Amino acid sequence: MITKFAYWTRQSCFAFLSSVCLCSMAQAQGLTQSFSDNLKGGGNGPEMVMIPAGSFTMGDRNGNGPDDEKPAKRVNLKSYAMSRFEVTFAEFDRFVAAVSKRPPSDDNFGRGNMPVINITWEDASGYVHWLSQQTGHTYRLPTEAQWEFAARAGSDSTYFWGTDVNQACFYANVADATAGTSHNGWLQVSCEDGYSGPAPVGQFPSNPFGVHDLIGNVYEWVQDCYSDNYEVLPEDGRAHENSYCRKRVARGGGWTSPAWHLRASHRQAFPENERRQTLGFRVVRELNAQELSQLGQNNGRGGNPQDQLALYK
Numbered sequence: 001m002i003t004k005f006a007y008w009t010r011q012s013c014f015a016f017l018s019s020v021c022l023c024s025m026a027q028a029q030g031l032t033q034s035f036s037d038n039l040k041g042g043g044n045g046p047e048m049v050m051i052p053a054g055s056f057t058m059g060d061r062n063g064n065g066p067d068d069e070k071p072a073k074r075v076n077l078k079s080y081a082m083s084r085f086e087v088t089f090a091e092f093d094r095f096v097a098a099v100s101k102r103p104p105s106d107d108n109f110g111r112g113n114m115p116v117i118n119i120t121w122e123d124a125s126g127y128v129h130w131l132s133q134q135t136g137h138t139y140r141l142p143t144e145a146q147w148e149f150a151a152r153a154g155s156d157s158t159y160f161w162g163t164d165v166n167q168a169c170f171y172a173n174v175a176d177a178t179a180g181t182s183h184n185g186w187l188q189v190s191c192e193d194g195y196s197g198p199a200p201v202g203q204f205p206s207n208p209f210g211v212h213d214l215i216g217n218v219y220e221w222v223q224d225c226y227s228d229n230y231e232v233l234p235e236d237g238r239a240h241e242n243s244y245c246r247k248r249v250a251r252g253g254g255w256t257s258p259a260w261h262l263r264a265s266h267r268q269a270f271p272e273n274e275r276r277q278t279l280g281f282r283v284v285r286e287l288n289a290q291e292l293s294q295l296g297q298n299n300g301r302g303g304n305p306q307d308q309l310a311l312y313k
């Protein structure tokens, strides 16, 4: 069962063109742009945001990135739902209590609405497995393609807000000037974002898809095995996985990240059992056949996110 959230307002709808389209889609189809599934144990799962179907060029579009972002590749995605925020300590602590796991350390940054940190890829996978059992829906880590599509949010720029890295402090928690001063030797962005460590989720504006903190705050584990190029990347948005997966990918940069790591195409790779105070995750939920059907017959056949919406006009 989906619990409706009447969270969005006309102002938020018209804040960006893409948001206008998303809201139009929701209104035309009687769907909600965001929802939260009920948990069998009581309460609700993470707030989820609908991401429209679409095509995009993934990876190094400008030719100045490292080899592991090449070749830039066209990927077609079906609609999916992504958590509005990074998974918090409150959400993760509920899981570890339910399955009698040891809670991860917060390194004295705080719990509650802070993004969970110090969790392995296996811990994150355990959480989405539990969430699937609790809700009756299929929750997963985002694939790299789903993550990058959501992070770009229809933008062709280096960052979803444009090309000026000095605007990063308005949109993301990064290695800002204060953090750089207190951590000698850090490469930093020359602006002030107000946080020298991780920030509570949702302190910075959402991107045009309504998702917060994809760029910055904490890196986010995704499903894919790391590969040193995109030749092997599926073109339908699935994860690249194999039986000899040595490292998993993390995306988005974090509170220790300089400008280069904040690009939508940037990739990091860590062993599955790595724990870091800069590394957390968010979740996606697959839409079932009925939900995809509501969104239209062309779902997943490509085109810009906005093109799908023309079906409903």
Ligand SMILES: [Ca+2]
Residues within 6 Å of the ligand: 173, 174, 175, 176, 179, 193, 194, 195, 196, 197, 255
């Ligand atoms: Ca910061």
Ligand SMILES: [Ca+2]
Residues within 6 Å of the ligand: 086, 213, 214, 215, 216, 217, 218, 219, 220, 252, 253
């Ligand atoms: Ca993040």
